[in-house]
Amino acid sequence: MAQDFWRNCGFHLLERDAAGRLVLTDDFLRAYLLRPELRPIDESGPRERGLHAALLADPRRPVGADELAAIEDEDARFNYRVLLDFRARLLAADTLEACYRAIFDGEVTLPPLFIDQLAHVIVRNVLDGVDDPFEARAAELFFREQKASVEGGQILLADLETVQMHASGSAYGSLGRLIVEAQSPLKAVHLDVIGEDNGALYWLRDQRHDFVLALNHGRPGAAALARVIARWVRHFAGVEVGVDPVREIRDERWAWHVGLDRESSALLNDLWRGVEVEPGRLRRLLALFRLGFADPAVMRADVAGRPVYLALAMDEEGVVRMKPQNLLINLPLAARS
Numbered sequence: 001m002a003q004d005f006w007r008n009c010g011f012h013l014l015e016r017d018a019a020g021r022l023v024l025t026d027d028f029l030r031a032y033l034l035r036p037e038l039r040p041i042d043e044s045g046p047r048e049r050g051l052h053a054a055l056l057a058d059p060r061r062p063v064g065a066d067e068l069a070a071i072e073d074e075d076a077r078f079n080y081r082v083l084l085d086f087r088a089r090l091l092a093a094d095t096l097e098a099c100y101r102a103i104f105d106g107e108v109t110l111p112p113l114f115i116d117q118l119a120h121v122i123v124r125n126v127l128d129g130v131d132d133p134f135e136a137r138a139a140e141l142f143f144r145e146q147k148a149s150v151e152g153g154q155i156l157l158a159d160l161e162t163v164q165m166h167a168s169g170s171a172y173g174s175l176g177r178l179i180v181e182a183q184s185p186l187k188a189v190h191l192d193v194i195g196e197d198n199g200a201l202y203w204l205r206d207q208r209h210d211f212v213l214a215l216n217h218g219r220p221g222a223a224a225l226a227r228v229i230a231r232w233v234r235h236f237a238g239v240e241v242g243v244d245p246v247r248e249i250r251d252e253r254w255a256w257h258v259g260l261d262r263e264s265s266a267l268l269n270d271l272w273r274g275v276e277v278e279p280g281r282l283r284r285l286l287a288l289f290r291l292g293f294a295d296p297a298v299m300r301a302d303v304a305g306r307p308v309y310l311a312l313a314m315d316e317e318g319v320v321r322m323k324p325q326n327l328l329i330n331l332p333l334a335a336r337s
Contacts, residue, residue, distance in 0.1 A: 029059035132224065156214055162208070163191075191210050249288060303332045
């Protein structure tokens with residue numbers, strides 16, 4: 001049975017066009033005005049309150065430079081400028097997917113928060129109708145940073161913010177914070193690894209981000225991430241692809257690759273060029289995938305029919321910052337007339 005999940009992303013506030021892509025609504029824009037950064041507080045001045053009320057009534061109304069400059073508080077003026085720039089991008093695009101794609105056509109100036117939020121609601125759209133908790137958990141990589149643990153042959157990804165919250169004592173209330181402030185040792189953070197026995201619980205905890213994903217080759221997590229990648233490419237590019245986890249790249253005709261993050265991009269570039277890679281750096285590589293196009297004719301002629309290798313890696317601190325936009329801008333698709 002299809003599940004409803006990630007309600008905090010605003011998916012239920014949007015509409016969809018005939019192609020299944022997300023169409024902006026006034027309610028989606030209003031949700032940003034209700035965020036703590038924009039919602040007036042006791043100290044807010046009358047001009048700030050007036051603008052906020054006017055935008056709630058008409059989220060698409062023009063806001064002039066003079067009206068923006070009249071906001072009493074400097075931080076509030078900055079927050080409105082950022083929001084209005086984002087709103088302009090949304091209003092200029094036919095769909096949220098088109099807005100997201102256009103962000104990467106030049107220098108990226110939009111704050112990462114907005115980029116991740118767009119990825120969040122778009123991948124929720126991509127997964128609409130899915131009932132596989134492994135795919136939903138794997139898709140969290142598209143918009144949330146992960147903390148990797150590689151010990152005893154296990155590759156485990158935990159939500160970075162959740163790990164930091166537990167480590168700081170925030171997850172344990174006032175007593176936990178007192179322990180941290182007293183510099184007493186805390187027990188290691190223990191989070192559940194999602195598996196066949198507990199996967200159904202994901203739908204009850206989907207916004208807690210407290211399930212760990214095992215990414216080892218042959219585990220359901222790696223296969224689920226491969227399927228989400230295929231869905232993402234299909235949704236944006238309109239082409240059928242198959243994605244499979246692989247243990248290594250053994251291909252004398254290796255023609256194309258895409259790193260799913262900054263670390264893996266640099267690592268794959270060096271391996272492809274034949275540069276000797278230091279073993280410690282190579283150990284940061286967490287997963288490899290092979291992507292194939294169902295119709296080679298949609299690929300660039302010089303690499304048509306060849307597989308595309310994908311990789312995911314962690315940085316020196318063990319953090320994974322996936323860049324799903326790389327799957328939109330770096331695949332060898334033929335130019336469309």
